[in-house]
Amino acid sequence: MATLPRTNRHRLTLLPLAAAVLAGFAAAALVLFTLNDRAIAVGFAGTGLLLGGVMWSARRLFRGEAAAEQRADWAVAHALAAASSDALAVTDRSGKLVCANDLYETLFGGWPTPPNLPVSDTAADALGQAARAAWRDGGGKVENVQVFGAPIAAHVARSGEDSLVWRFVGIQALDLANQVQDLIDGATGDRLGAAGIMTVMVTLNGRVRAANPVFRERAMGNVDAAIEGRDFARFLITDSSGLVRFEREGLSGTPLRVLQIPFLEGEDAPILVALLDEENMERPAPAIGPGAAAHVRSLIALLPSGIALIDRDGRFVHMNDPFVRAARINAAAPPLYPIDLVVREDKAALADAVRRFAGGAGQSAEMTVRFVDAPEEPVALTIAGARGLGDAAVLISLKDSGEEGKLKRQVAQATKMQAVGQLAGGVAHDFNNILTAIIGHCDLMLMRHSPGDSDYDDIQQIRANSNRAASLTRQLLAFSRQQTLRPQVLQIPDVISEVSNLLKRLLGETVRLEVKHGRNLGPVRADPGQLEQVVVNLAVNARDAMLSANPNGGGILTIETLAVSATEVRRMDDDVLPLGDYTALRIADTGTGIPADILPKIFEPFFTTKEVGKGTGLGLSTVYGIIKQSGGFIFADNLPGGGAEFTVYLPVHAAPEAQVAKAPLAKQKPADLWGSGTVLVVEDEDMVRAIAERALSRQGYTVITAENGEVALEMLDGIERPDLLISDVVMPLMDGPTMARQIRNRYPDLPILFMSGYAEEQLRRSIDLDNVAFLPKPFSVQQLAEATRDILDGK
Known part of the structure; x- marks a missing residue:
């Protein structure tokens, strides 16, 4: 467990103590010099010593309490952090780093204070958001923080009220690069070199991080040459035919096959490069022995990427565990050929690619296939020739993108649901205007017909079916999350x-x-x-x-x-x-x-x-x-x-x-819906505007109508102040809330009734006005009359 450096501020506390003692002695000397009175001088000196003793005792007391408090607060935290297999750090309320374990120092190369870590700006912002979430909710998490090419998960938890605990999970993936580097530098690299396989680990910027002895000798002429940090590309040259050779051996040297193996995810991850001498008629490549083949398979087994080796006849020679998991292979009955894994439509293309690379095709190729067990999830394969590896002639690598594919499908599903929801909301809004007109006309006709009339039952049937259609639009609005709720x-x-x-x-x-x-x-x-x-x-x-x-x-x-x-x-x-x-x-x-x-x-x-x-x-x-x-x-x-x-x-x-409401209360309807006063109705739909005008006129109101907000503002210049404004919310040219704000500048206390086919909760976010009521569409003539009477009565 590493201890963070402390300041020497406690030394400063000695200054007031020394000042008090010196002041006492100085006063004694001054009295003795001027008054020649030893009794008073001794009194001043004693006072100085007394003050110094009091300050010394207080300092020791408070310092002891602080030390005890510090040990009580952090001793357990230090012990737990040191025993953890994850990188841990603790920050206080002010954002200072309180303690951290050795794994934290190893992971970040020192003691940086989170979230200001050596990561990308995006990751640092995500860590900052996680910290804020932890202070607010008690915990936060960032799934993928790229640290030197390794994906690390960060968990932040609030401890009490004054500190945050940062836990970085998955640092073992970072150790994989070090493990591979040790293998290349160690005995495994020697055995690979004996089999004719030159291995190099290259950083993102093309610098050599590790190389086995055979590569050092071929590239620099000395097995013990210091190659770390050198530019990898400078060791190779390419001729006019595209063949790669060592720059030191010149164009007469043996051509090389270069295989790049991305064994870690992330933009900063190092790459493992294997170089093999190309086979030709005059100089066959050295065959790999059984022992070296086992070492190659051990190296492949360590890699997290799915890799499989194929022989010249197209059969599987070896596959590592990530390949088995990504391809969903049944270990009890493994496939014989790669084409056994893919759907029928992709078999011919995969077989042709394996055949081409087994026959000596250069470079590498990528292709997309679909596995039989998951035909809905396309998988990207990288295929390359693998000469000099004994029976293996083709190398196939794939990335397990199951989780990534799942996230992509979820995003696509959410996007589709949102698009359909917007369409459903728009259709429901327009349909609500039509239903408002149908239901309103039915109500007006029922006022002229009584039960028993020949047309009464037909009108009631039309009204009943309109209400059924209105319930269907409510379902559409519920799906699109735009219905009016009464929570x-x-x-x-x-x-x-x-x-x-x-x-x-x-x-x-x-x-x-x-x-x-x-x-x-x-x-x-x-x-x-x-x-x-x-x-x-x-x-x-x-x-x-x-x-x-x-x-x-x-x-x-x-x-x-x-x-x-x-x-x-x-x-x-x-x-x-x-x-x-x-x-x-x-x-x-x-x-x-x-x-x-x-x-x-x-x-x-x-x-x-x-x-x-x-x-x-x-x-x-x-x-x-x-x-x-x-x-x-x-x-x-x-x-x-x-x-x-x-x-x-x-x-x-x-x-x-x-x-907490135990049961919804029934709304008391006014017995008398007749009224008086001037009502300004603003509605862009002619049929809805006509229904509102006729319905309110029958209740005794003087009704003035306008087809949009601009016309309504012009009309206000020529009429007296209205008693009520009834307006649609969504209108062309000028919407209802914009018009209402301008009218309120002229008449601050004017009551307003908005009507709309969209949800009230959604619309109120854009309406910052007081004394505003809302009437959802479709509505009946009686509902419009009730809403008008309620708002005029101040309910």
């Missing part, structure tokens, strides 16, 4: 209790419902109606899945609530779920589960496994939209014993228990 602070068990009776009727006689509630559940903030829709949708899907698997036996639907603490979230180590406290809702069934090829698509809009004519494909996408708009997360998975499980995580709302 309340509530307890999830109360929502489950409200919907339990409905669920029992929906599930039928053959499906049994089991409800389990955990303890210490925190309140959440969500729309109770929309949360009920989530539970019903998931329960109905589970019922259909169980009845499809077993039409007669039914099954068991389990609804469970549980508390998930931030500690449990940190232990889950999920990249999607942020650190925090959650209340979870888990819905599981006993069906056959979700097929693996369908599981990634279940939240996509319009995707359904039901037969044609049944289901809209918006059920799970609506659930996804509601949960995401509520600030939560939803995951789907298959249970080990069969069946599917959906888990919803909603963040715990930090509110007093008294604020």
